[in-house]
Amino acid sequence: MRLSVIGCGYLGAVHAAAMASIGHDVVGIDVDERKIASLSKGEAPFFEPGLPEILSEGISSGRLRFTTDMSEAKGAKVHFVGVGTPQVKDGYAADLTYVNAAVDGLLPYLSDGDIVAGKSTVPVGTAATLAERVTPTGATLVWNPEFLREGFAVKDTIDPDRLVAGIPAGEAGDAATSILREVYHPAIDKGTPFLVTDYATAELVKVAANAFLATKISFINAMAEIAEVTGADVTQLADAIGHDARIGRRFLGAGIGFGGGCLPKDIRAFSARAEELGRSESVSFLREVDAINLRRRDRAVQLVVEGLGGSVFKKNVTVLGAAFKPHSDDIRDSPALDVAVQLHGLGAWVTVTDPEALANAERIHPQLNYVADRDEALRGADAVIVVTEWDEYRRELDPGHAASLTNGHVVIDGRNCLDAAAWRGAGWTYYGMGRP
Template identity: 55%
Template sequence: MRISVIGCGYLGAVHAATLASMGHDVVGIDTDESKVRLLSRGVAPFYEPGLEELLAHTTAQGTLRFSRDFSETSGADVHFLCVGTPQSKTGDGADLGYLLAATQELRRHARAGSLVVGKSTVPVGTVDVLGDLLAERGDLLLAWNPEFLRQGTAVKDSLVPDRLVYGAEGPQEKRAVEMLDAVYAPLLGAGVPRIVCNFATAELIKSAANAYLATKLSFINAMGELCDAAGADVVALSEAMGLDPRIGARYLHAGLGFGGGCLPKDIRSLRTQAGSLGVTALEDWMGSVDTINREQRARSVSLAADLLGGSVAGRQVTVLGAAFKPDTDDIRDSPAMDVAMRLVEAGAHVTVTDPKAINNAWLRFPQMRFETKPLAALDGAELVVLATEWDEFCRLDPAVAGKLVRRRLLLDTRNALDADSWAAEGWTVAGLGVPGRRPRARAAAGQPTSV
């Protein structure tokens, strides 16, 4: 099929490349000239594992191209709206300005009988607004097809999704479903489940899923605070809970909490939607989830101060991680950078290292020192803070690291390291919701705890 993808950020670029790899003729439309130029060369403007290879293959094959010219959508059978819906600058609701502008522009060029499909995460009722815009034409179909991509695994999530959801209603429903089935024929043929529902349900599914995941994360972090107060170990507690098949271990890992461009804004948007519709229980619930998540950052900075004798002022602190999670260069609402900035504001001399997000972080936070190599970042540190659990940080040799730092103090905000092996090398290790690990007796007696 001939397909246009409007908006070529994380969602749109991955979606366009995936559809092209299925054999469709795809054009990606974006207003950012530099982004279009990079994508046209098969180069991803952001880090996402596997995306650049997929882009290079499909652009070279000729099934995928990119443009700033909306008129190139005129030959498409299906148009996917993948533009961003960021949190509003004036509140917790979603900013639909980009989505509305893209729909209005598409309305001018889309050919009669083509299908407009929303993929952006939106508040319930948005489809009605877009439907009114498109109704002025009277010859365009509308459907909703929410995305469920996770940064770091977005290509896999597109090629082998857990499910496909279609929102479709009214006399156009049958035709819209047929056209989406044609788009996703390879996935449906491979047995991917398909759910057809009304517009409101399709609009709510992504936010509901993210709200549930955020709830699990905030719940185990609240339990971590209780474990700190009671002298319990949240890592062992979550492991035991996760073995219950009714609960499951995924997203039940205590630590610094969630960030990025999706979960935080989605739970705030859902809270706003619930409040506007009078569903106060959900409104309050989402508020609690958000508050618990934010407090993890303050708890981490407080624990850092405790490790350094009560204050971080004037101390050399190395933060391992800038991205909000591993396998991405995205620093939007990054817990790692939030903690680093709080440490700076408290007077610490902070060095940050990250495998992929250094450039993004440096442009946003020029007041910090950045190092591309972890070992260089460790040099002279009085406290090391693991804030993003990249594999290369988790594989650091505690003996080698110990020779570089000034003091062997480690704050593992992700509870991702083997604390006992670090303690065996003379490190004092602290985490959120876990008992502190101090150097073993032999290490304290026979080995220096700082160099």
């Protein structure tokens, strides 16, 4: 089937390449000429494991191409809209400027029976409004949210754990359902659930999932705050409650909290939309979820200060990590960089290292010192803080070797990912998050 993908950022580029990899003929469209030039050469403009391979394969096969010309969408049967919905500058709500522009730009090139499939994360009610503009063209709007995990986005697109489609009732909706089943037939044939809902439910599925995940993470971080004043160990607490099948151990890792381009902005936009709907009390807890998350960053900074005797002024602090999570170069709302910038503001000489995110970090925060080599970054440090749990830090860094490089032996485990006994045994003063 011929498909178009409008928006070739993180979501769109992965979706376009993945659809080509399962046999579709795909054109990716974006207004950013540099991004399109990079993608057209098979070069991913961001780090995502597995993406360069399927990009190159798709382009060499002729099934995948990229352009800035929206008219190239004409003739495609399904048009996926995957542009960004950032937080507005003066509030919590989602900015729909790019979604509206993408749909309006696509309208002249739609034909009877076409499908416009929204994938962007939008406030509930957006699809119904967009459908009023799409339906007169003879096309059908559906809402098909994405559930990608950065670092695993290729797998999550080709082999998702579920597919959700908000589809209107009637003959046009029935036809759209059949077409989407054909688009995703490799996954459906393997047993992936394909859930057909109305527009509002499909829109809520994504934000509800992110809100639940954010709440689970902030819950264990709230328990870490209690553990810190009682002497309890939050990691043992998480293990104990995680054995309850109703709760589960995944995402009960206390630390400096979540970041990235999705969870923080999505829970804020959800709160803003609930307020517009007159139901702000229904998700008022999300404000506290957000507040807990931000407090843990401050707590990590506080531990560095405590570890260095009450002041970091003119002290050398090495920050291990810049990306908001491992297997990514994404620094959007990165807790790691937030911690680094706060330490710099307190007068520390901050050296940041990361396997993938240094170029992005330096572009946004040039005031910090960036060193690509991990060992070189550790050399001469008075304190070390782990803020992104890359394997290079949590598994491959020997505490004895690290001790031979640094001036001081203070380590703050911002992700509770290190072996505390091993680091203490190597002579380090170890500080965890919610740990004695």
